[in-house]
Amino acid sequence: MYIAIEGIDTAGKSTQINAVSQNFPNAIVTKEPGATDIGKEIREMVLSARAQSKKAEFLLFLADRAEHIKEVIEPNIQNKMIISDRSAVSGVAYALIQGEIDKKDLIELNHFATNRVYPQKVFLLRLTKEALEFRLSKKKLDGIELRGSEYLLKIQDAIVEATKLLGLELIEIDATLTRDEITSKILDNINRESTN
């Protein structure tokens, strides 16, 4: 099974991936951007937010995604549990908010990059404005986080739209619950699927 943990910056994705993966010792734990050699270089470029063109930024994320699908997802999707920190859903959501690329093109370009290989389940960790601002205040912000909480909250809504546009299953979880409560909700959902 290929699952993606989605959410805006500081929603608790890494925390949950660490906890959930303890229950799947053979799982492939991966992320976008930056899981492959080329992806690591792309990650540095995009997080410094140097691209003047939003289209260039989108295409860099898409190049990272194509490499990730080819190197990490496709070789493992048949027989391994894959747990990914972000996915094409983030790609579509961030680009929806930029507004420079037509929705239909966004989806088609992602189909092209991914060979239509997508997560079977997308878990969205949903933050409140207060919790987001508190968590941002506790860390050194990268170029994208410096765009601010209003921007990130729009992305959170766009994640829901992106999941629908891609036709994927979305499970929303309140990211202000305790770490253990969130982990249990994710595991219950995954296990419910595998016993059906």
Ligand SMILES: Nc1ncnc2c1ncn2[C@@H]1O[C@H](COP(=O)(O)OP(=O)(O)OP(=O)(O)O)[C@@H](O)[C@H]1O
């Ligand atoms: N359920 C929770 N309750 C309170 N704090 C939490 C919870 N989950 C994570 N945190 C804290 O919030 C901060 C961000 O968590 P984490 O790094 O897991 O988020 P992230 O979504 O991976 O962030 P980013 O996208 O910025 O890398 C950390 O300080 C973490 O300890």
Ligand SMILES: Cc1cn([C@H]2C[C@H](O)[C@@H](COP(=O)(O)O)O2)c(=O)[nH]c1=O
């Ligand atoms: C996949 C993807 C990501 N982003 C943004 C989202 C975050 O601000 C960063 C990634 O940082 P993280 O610490 O790994 O969460 O990149 C984006 O704008 N477009 C994308 O396709």
